[in-house]
Amino acid sequence: QLQIVESGGGSVQPGGFLSLSCTASGYTLYDFTIGWFRQAPGKEREGVACIDSTGISTLYADSVKGRFAISRDDAKNTADLRMNVLKPEDTGVYYCAVHWDRTPGTCTVVPSDDLWFYLGQGTQVTVSS
Numbered sequence: 001q002l003q004i005v006e007s008g009g010g011s012v013q014p015g016g017f018l019s020l021s022c023t024a025s026g027y028t029l030y031d032f033t034i035g036w037f038r039q040a041p042g043k044e045r046e047g048v049a050c051i052d053s054t055g056i057s058t059l060y061a062d063s064v065k066g067r068f069a070i071s072r073d074d075a076k077n078t079a080d081l082r083m084n085v086l087k088p089e090d091t092g093v094y095y096c097a098v099h100w101d102r103t104p105g106t107c108t109v110v111p112s113d114d115l116w117f118y119l120g121q122g123t124q125v126t127v128s129s
Contacts, residue, residue, distance in 0.1 A: 001026045002098070003025050003119060004022060004023070004097075004119040006094060006122055007020070007023070009093075009094060010125070010126070012086055012126070013127070014086060014088060015085055015086065016127065017086065019080055019081070019082045020036070020125070021079070022034065022096030023077065024077045030074050031053055032100060032101055033050060034079040034098050035048075035051075035096070035097045035099075035108075035109060036079075036094060036095070036096055037095045038093065038095070040091055044111075045111045047061055047108070047111045048060070048064055048081070048094070048109065049068055049070040050107035050109050052101055052103075052105060053104055056105070057104075058107070059106075059108065059109055063089070064090070067083065067085045069081070086125075088127050089127075091125060091126050091127050092124075095118055095120060097117055097119070098119070099115050
């Protein structure tokens with residue numbers, strides 16, 4: 001059974017940097033699209049970034065484009081989200097999710113529960129001065 005653990009969250013000042021990790025066990029991520037999502041208190045879940053099973057195609061929410069970078073290492077069964085120039089509005093619980101990649105070469109950051117499997121507990125990111 002596939003299990004996912006997110007890690008790397010913390011508290012940083014605006015302009016700071018964090019790197020989140022998504023570690024899978026019980027199943028290989030090789031055939032999965034991987035996405036990062038976040039949810040701030042009182043707000044709906046928001047898509048942040050995704051990467052397809054080939055690792056070639058990525059997509060970012062406009063709010064993080066140019067600041068965040070998603071990557072994957074199938075040998076380690078992990079995916080990372082490097083977050084630069086963090087802003088207070090980046091605060092939230094970050095989740096890693098997966099789905100079978102039926103369309104290699106594309107991915108979506110739409111946080112649909114009909115598409116994505118959210119299996120982890122998330123990791124808290126707080127950006128505050």
